Amino acid sequence: MKKRLYKSEDNRVLCGVCGGIGEYIGIDPTIIRLIWVLLGFAAGGGIILYIIAAIIIPRMPID
Secondary structure, X not given: OOOOXXXXXXXXXXXXXXXXXXXXHOOOHHHHHHHHHHHHHOOOHHHHHHHHHHHHOOEOOOO
8 A cells, every 4th residue: 555645633733744744754743843843943944834734735535
């Protein structure tokens, strides 16, 4: 089965982007959230990337 990136329904704080990326990579979503915060302090790049990811990454389909 092909591995796909989806927003997480279980590990979500705002939109589930960090939880979905963490599940896809296989690491704790808290580490991904910390990376987003650090990018956010770096000239606001993390905020823009998060908004783009929230729009682009699809929700997990309901079977």
